[in-house]
Every structure is written in C-alpha cells, then in structure tokens.
Amino acid sequence: xxxEFIYTQPVKIFFGAGKxxxxxxxxxxxxxxxxxxxxxxxxxxxxxDMAERSSxxxxxxSDIRPNPQLSGAAAVAALIREREADGVIGVGGGSTLDxxxxxxxxxxxxxxxxxxxxxxxxxxxxxxxxxxxxxxxGTGSEVTQVSVMSxxxxxxxxxxxxxMPKAAxxxxxxxxxxxxxxxxxxxxxxxxxxxxxxxxxxxxPISDLMAVEAVRLVLENLEAAWRDGSDLEARxxxxxxxxxxxxxxxxxxxxxxxxxxxxxSEDYGLPHGEACAFTLxxxxxxxxxxxxxxxxxxxxxxxTEELAERIAALKQLGGLRTRLAELGEVDLDKLAHxxxxxxxxxxxxxxxxxxxxxxxFERLA
Ligand SMILES: [Fe+2]
Numbered sequence: 001x002x003x004e005f006i007y008t009q010p011v012k013i014f015f016g017a018g019k020x021x022x023x024x025x026x027x028x029x030x031x032x033x034x035x036x037x038x039x040x041x042x043x044x045x046x047x048x049d050m051a052e053r054s055s056x057x058x059x060x061x062s063d064i065r066p067n068p069q070l071s072g073a074a075a076v077a078a079l080i081r082e083r084e085a086d087g088v089i090g091v092g093g094g095s096t097l098d099x100x101x102x103x104x105x106x107x108x109x110x111x112x113x114x115x116x117x118x119x120x121x122x123x124x125x126x127x128x129x130x131x132x133x134x135x136x137x138g139t140g141s142e143v144t145q146v147s148v149m150s151x152x153x154x155x156x157x158x159x160x161x162x163x164m165p166k167a168a169x170x171x172x173x174x175x176x177x178x179x180x181x182x183x184x185x186x187x188x189x190x191x192x193x194x195x196x197x198x199x200x201x202x203x204x205p206i207s208d209l210m211a212v213e214a215v216r217l218v219l220e221n222l223e224a225a226w227r228d229g230s231d232l233e234a235r236x237x238x239x240x241x242x243x244x245x246x247x248x249x250x251x252x253x254x255x256x257x258x259x260x261x262x263x264x265s266e267d268y269g270l271p272h273g274e275a276c277a278f279t280l281x282x283x284x285x286x287x288x289x290x291x292x293x294x295x296x297x298x299x300x301x302x303x304t305e306e307l308a309e310r311i312a313a314l315k316q317l318g319g320l321r322t323r324l325a326e327l328g329e330v331d332l333d334k335l336a337h338x339x340x341x342x343x344x345x346x347x348x349x350x351x352x353x354x355x356x357x358x359x360x361f362e363r364l365a
Contacts, residue, residue, distance in 0.1 A: 005204040009247060011143045012131075012167040017236060020133060020171040023089070027056045030167055032087035032129060034058045036079050038100040040092035040135065047091060058083045066152075066271070068095040068102075070151040074113035076103030080128055081110070087166075089131045093186075094139030094272065097132045097165075098147040104128040105147075105162035117151050123162035130165040135174040137225070137238035138186025138273055140193050140246020142168035148272075155266055157344075159170045159253070170243050172236040180226050184318030185273030187238055189223040190214060190245035191311070192276040195249035196255045198295050200347040204252060205288040208295075211248035216299040217241035217311055226318060256283045256352055259342035263335050274320050281311040282360050287349050324365050335361055 015024055036059045039047045044062040051057035056225060061076050076099060080088065085107075090100030105127045106116050115121035132142035141147075143166040148157050178186070194214035197207050218241045224234035261275035270278065284292070288304040296303050301310070316323050322332045336358040339345065345352055352360075 003205070005206075006182065006253065007204065007206045008144070009010060009250070011165050013143065013243065014167065015170045015240070017171060017173045017232060019169050020174060023133075023169065024054055024056060026167065026169060027087065027089075027131070028127065028362035030087070030131065032056065032131070034083065034085045035087040035089050035131075036061065036076060036083060037084045037089045037091060038062070038064070038076055038096055038103070039090075040096050043135070054164040057089070058085055064092065064099055064362065065153060066095055067150045067182040068099045068148070070102075070113050070117050070149055071291055073099050073102040073106070073149060076100065077107040077113065080104065080107040083192045085128065087129050089133065091133040091135065093134070093136045094141045094148065097134060097139065097141040098149060100130055100132070101141070101163040101165065102147045102149055103159075104130045105160070114151065115326045117149060117156065117158075118296075123160045125162060131164045132168045133174070134168070134170060134239075134242070136178055136182060136186045137172075137175050137235070138189040140190065140242055140249065142170060143243060143246040144250045153266065155262065155301065157262075163346055168243070168312035170239050171242065172223070172232065172239040175235050175239060176229055176232070178229060180229065181272060183226045183238075184222070184314065184320065185271050185277070186242070187218055187225065187273070188280065188311070188314060188320075189273035190238070190242040191222075192255060192257050192273075192280050193245035193282070194218070194241075194248040195280065196258060196347075197245070197252045199292060199349050200249070200252035200255050201349060202252040203343075207248050207250070207252050210244040212295055212298045214230065214248055215243045216293065217244070219301070222314060223317065253347050254344050256286070256345060256348035259345035259348070260339040260357070262342055263338035267335070268330070270321065270327070277311065277315055277320055278322065278365070279360065281308040281315075282364065283348070284308040284311065286352070286360065289349070322364070324361060332358060332361055
C-alpha cells in the first residue's frame with residue numbers, strides 16, 4: 001500500500017521571548033473576555049496582579065501539585081461555571097496545563113469529574129477554550145490533547161480531542177527561572193517525545209520532520225540551558241524543542257519509555273521526565289534499526305549508539321537516577337508487568353512483553 005496519513009494541528013501558536021506580555025491582545029484576538037487563570041502556586045502573585053489590571057481574567061486558581069489531582073480540576077470547573085467564564089488560561093508546568101485542560105473539558109456539560117475520569121461520562125467535544133502558557137520546556141502539553149490526571153494514587157493519561165487547547169503562548173523568558181534539575185528532567189522528556197513520536201508504530205511524515213528537529217535542538221541546547229538558565233538562546237531553542245517534541249508525538253503517541261515511566265513515577269516517585277529518561281537509552285538500543293539510524297544522521301549524530309551515549313551522558317550530568325539500586329527496594333516483577341500492560345507499550349516498534357522488559361530492567365539493576 002502507498003503512503004497514507006491524516007495530519008491535523010488545530011492549536012494557534014504564539015512563540016517568542018516576551019510574548020506573554022501580549023496576553024491581553026491575544027485574548028482579545030481569540031474573542032475571550034472572561035477567563036479563569038490556572039497557574040503554578042509560585043506564579044500566583046504575578047497572575048493576580050495581571051487579573052487586577054485586566055478585566056479578561058475573572059478568577060485565579062493556583063492550588064496545583066506535581067501530580068495534579070482530579071479535585072483541582074473539579075474546583076477549576078466549578079470556578080468556570082460560577083464566574084461564567086468563556087475561557088481558561090493555564091500558566092505553568094505540565095500539571096497546571098493538564099488541570100486547565102481537564103477542567104475546561106468538563107465545565108460545559110457538568111457532571112462529576114470522577115465519572116469522566118472513570119469513563120462513565122463521555123467528554124463533550126464542545127469545551128471552554130484553553131490558552132496554554134508553558135513555563136517549562138518539556139511536556140509539550142501546550143499543543144496536545146493529553147491530560148495526565150491523578151485521583152488518589154490512580155494516575156491516568158487521558159487522550160481526548162476535548163483537551164486540545166485553542167492557542168499556546170510559548171515565551172522562553174518564562175523558563176529562565178526553572179532550576180537546573182527540572183531543566184534536565186523536562187528537556188529529556190521533550191527528547192523522549194521526539195524519539196517516541198519517531199519510532200511509534202503510528203509515526204507519520206509530518207510529525208517525523210518535527211521529531212528530527214526537536215532531537216537536534218535538545219542535543220545542541222539542553223546542556224547549555226542546564227548550565228546557565230539565563231542563556232536565552234539555549235532557553236529559546238529548548239522551548240522550541242519542547243513545542244516540536246509535543247507536535248511530534250501528538251498524533252503518533254509515545255511508546256516504550258513512556259509506558260515504563262508510569263510505574264517508575266507511581267511506585268518510586270520519579271518525576272515524569274526523569275522516569276522517561278530512565279529507560280530512554282535502553283529503548284534507543286532496543287529499537288535501533290535503519291529508520292532510527294536515519295533520524296540520528298539527520299539530527300547530526302553518527303548513529304544510534306552515539307544517541308544512546310548522549311542520553312546517558314545528559315542523565316549523568318544532571319544527576320538523574322539511572323539504576324534501580326537508587327530507587328530503594330524494587331519489585332521487579334511488578335515493574336515489568338505494569339510496564340508491559342501499559343497501553344503505550346503497544347506503540348513500541350519492537351514488541352516488548354513482560355519477560356523482555358524484565359531483562360531490560362535487570363540490565364539497569
Ligand atoms: Fe512525557
């Protein structure tokens with residue numbers, strides 16, 4: 001069969017240093033007059049100040065934690081209804097953007113957030129428009145229809161068109177205060193998105209182009225952004241890498257490394273990027289084939305082995321955990337099983353069953 005694919009990307013993207021200052025004009029352009037702003041706790045003073053000066057922000061919600069809880073999304077949805085808001089602005093890391101997206105998706109139709117989370121209520125396609133403003137360079141959540149949400153210890157990655165933002169404002173200036181460790185974690189998450197979008201079984205040519213450029217940008221800029229957070233050129237290139245990484249996996253979805261990241265985060269507390277990076281070089285070697293060689297060459301590398309080594313070196317540089325021995329007492333059977341049954345594992349180009357994953361993790365002992 002010949003080449004066949006469907007490509008769509010509905011998010012209007014405003015990119016550039018200082019773009020966040022144009023928020024008022026951008027909201028006006030989008031026709032949004034009464035927005036609820038959802039932000040990271042440390043941003044509350046800045047956003048509250050903006051709300052005081054602009055009638056376009058009618059409420060601010062900032063009770064966001066690293067693994068965003070469903071109760072937060074439910075509270076934001078209630079706020080949207082109560083203030084009769086016509087838009088939501090999410091300003092922060094992935095947790096904040098995912099909370100804003102989930103809340104906006106359930107606000108119109110009403111109903112319990114838990115019923116949507118469990119799947120007994122279907123997300124309506126009609127949702128409150130969301131403007132995403134990422135303050136880290138990694139998750140790509142600003143341009144995807146993914147929301148990672150937790151209810152107690154149950155964590156789900158929900159993929160639904162109702163979560164698609166209307167617009168994204170990507171302002172590299174907002175990432176300058178991100179500490180080095182988070183810079184490394186989130187940067188490697190962006191790299192994982194690009195690589196997994198490329199090698200996902202659902203890969204397609206337009207997403208592939210963005211994957212190549214995202215890989216190249218991360219490898220050329222992540223170390224510089226990690227060493228000096230005020231390096232605006234490195235920060236700008238990492239914001240672009242994260243955006244392109246998001247676009248690279250938005251349609252193909254991620255694969256093995258992300259599948260393994262969920263038990264690593266849930267059971268051993270690894271932050272998302274660190275959890276993805278934990279197995280990323282292993283999967284580069286497992287998934288090594290002629291196609292991956294092509295990506296490496298296009299991204300300026302000698303081949304897959306160099307790619308795996310560069311990932312390992314970045315992890316070491318950033319002080320990330322790379323061995324199971326660093327995670328405390330590990331239940332290898334459960335880790336291999338939970339990774340194997342994660343739906344994203346089906347996208348891995350090399351089929352990985354529980355036994356194969358156990359062997360991979362044993363090599364990371
Ligand atoms: Fe990710």
